[in-house]
Amino acid sequence: NAGVTQTPKFQVLKTGQSMTLQCAQDMNHNSMYWYRQDPGMGLRLIYYSASEGTTDKGEVPNGYNVSRLNKREFSLRLESAAPSQTSVYFCASSGQKTYEQYFGPGTRLTVT
Amino acid sequence: AQSVSQHNHHVILSEAASLELGCNYSYGGTVNLFWYVQYPGQHLQLLLKYFSGDPLVKGIKGFEAEFIKSKFSFNLRKPSVQWSDTAEYFCAVNGNTGGFKTIFGAGTRLFVKA
Numbered sequence: 001n002a003g004v005t006q007t008p009k010f011q012v013l014k015t016g017q018s019m020t021l022q023c024a025q026d027m028n029h030n031s032m033y034w035y036r037q038d039p040g041m042g043l044r045l046i047y048y049s050a051s052e053g054t055t056d057k058g059e060v061p062n063g064y065n066v067s068r069l070n071k072r073e074f075s076l077r078l079e080s081a082a083p084s085q086t087s088v089y090f091c092a093s094s095g096q097k098t099y100e101q102y103f104g105p106g107t108r109l110t111v112t
Numbered sequence: 113a114q115s116v117s118q119h120n121h122h123v124i125l126s127e128a129a130s131l132e133l134g135c136n137y138s139y140g141g142t143v144n145l146f147w148y149v150q151y152p153g154q155h156l157q158l159l160l161k162y163f164s165g166d167p168l169v170k171g172i173k174g175f176e177a178e179f180i181k182s183k184f185s186f187n188l189r190k191p192s193v194q195w196s197d198t199a200e201y202f203c204a205v206n207g208n209t210g211g212f213k214t215i216f217g218a219g220t221r222l223f224v225k226a
Contacts, residue, residue: 033214042116042217043156045213045215090156092156099144099206100158100161101156103148103155103156104155105155106155
């Protein structure tokens, strides 16, 4: 099992460009999450999907959109990147009952 | 609103020293509690968790944590740290009415000197 995979690992964007971060899990988990990690701020939830077909906003959703494509895949889109979105982005998934989360390797995004 | 506070942002210890990392949370209901660890260059992984039962929980690599409900605390401990414990540690809380939202603390960077 690969667990949670993310692509790309690194990305540099110019202000105003768009991109989609991809995430997939092979653990048959219902719930998936997108976080950003910034120094001294821990992980902040951007969006989550409790189950296939549903998505909800987290703490910091502005400037992002998500798509739960199917049970395995959950993508994060930046429509018009801004320097404030420079961060490390983590995707995670969890099973139905425990809320214990399994994380992907992260995407380091720089917006210039 | 739920919140998680980790007392120390940076901790430096020598090998064989004892470790205690503080974590306090703010939430009035039943909670699920977690400690995650992020080794340099790696993704987060679960260290230990508490859902119910014995408030002293043991995790991987000799770590343990104690849930003290009256103090809203879930401190992480290890009797003797090793150089390989150098990492960032995150406390996290999921409240039973928070559903799928888990709140993470800001993290504590631990550096263990060999």
